[in-house]
Amino acid sequence: MNQTASTIFLEEVSYFLEVYLDPFNKRIRVDDYRGKTKLLIEKVEELVLVHKAEKLIVKVRREDYFTFLEKGLQPEAVVDGYFLGSDAHFFSKFYTPERKKNDHWIIEDGMVHSIYQLDTTDQKPFPPKEYELRKADQSCAGDLAALYQQVFQIYPTPLHDPEYIKKTIKDGTIYYAFFYSGKIVSAASGEVNYFYKNAELTDCATLTEHRKYGLMKIILQELERELKRKGIYCAYSIARSLSFGMNAVLFQLGYSYRGRFMNNCFIYDKLENMNMWVKNLANC
Incomplete structure (x- = not known):
């Protein structure tokens, strides 16, 4: 096939x-x-x-x-x-x-429970001045593809292909990225449904050595601001159920857990369950 x-x-x-x-x-x-x-x-x-x-x-x-x-x-x-x-x-x-069939369901239930115990006090992370946040355009497609290749062995969409990324940008997907020494080290996108006025925040990736500065949180907040400027208030994100860090980021940004997809897609290194998180941007 x-x-x-x-x-x-x-x-x-x-x-x-x-x-x-x-x-x-x-x-x-x-x-x-x-x-x-x-x-x-x-x-x-x-x-x-x-x-x-x-x-x-x-x-x-x-x-x-x-x-x-x-x-x-x-x-x-x-x-x-x-x-x-x-x-x-x-x-x-x-x-x-x-x-x-799935062996991780009970562990993932426990993870969602522990995430809801986290402190949501608004801590504004400030990465060092060497990190520059920019909206990524088609000229960044190669760098974005390289980032996704490094972070994800397997990904449910062909983000390892710069031409695919160029096509998504042309079709209205918004990418924001942090640059460090001219290289993209963290990025995420907003896949917008302009007809129904919603957006999926997705393609979240940060290189391991740059994960201590809360870069993803800042990127997602910037994407939210852009969506609000476009009159889009329904934002959702689907995170790997075994990734404590990504689920915690969404919870601390005010997203609410709304269910889990069993054996949903091939991502990272296997077929995984995915958690749904939702936020009404009109309330923030």
Whole structure:
């Protein structure tokens, strides 16, 4: 099967579907839909069979919650205000026994509990003056790709490819990065859905030797400011459930835990669970 991810649009008399085919992560995600819910679920399950997907994810509107439950899908996470202020419930279904098994769940429950005990007193980190925060443009694509190659052995999207990064910037994704001696040492992006007015803060990476200065926190705050300037107040981020540091950063920035995706994607060095964190930027 082709390993390149793609978005397809299916329009019939009774329904419309926007589907993200993700062969690398062996999953299919429904990003948008309208029309006859039961019919479109049947169509999506056909796609699962054709593409041999192991996991299906659907961003479900509140009014369709019980319809998807009845069809054998289960809620894994929620994003408050995702659809122009209305919540999105992320439902999933698994198609192989292996994809539904996980040894880390209890450990990750304990980690979320311990993160909620952390001090959230506003400590403004000040990195040394050698660190310069800038918005990254297409000319930075090579440096960004090099950073992601160093930090992530495996990543769910092709961020190791500068051409892919250039395309995401062209399509409206915002990148901010810290430069040290002319080299990018920390970066993150805001993937914006301009139609539904939400953004995923993602692609967070800092080189190990530069992690003591709280660079990621500063980058995410800068991204939040940019989103607010664009009138986007629904921000969410999906962090590796085994990464205490990244989950702690989001909690200390005022994000709330909203669920966990089991065996969601290949990242870092294996198939991992991912935690959902959500923040209403209008409140800050």
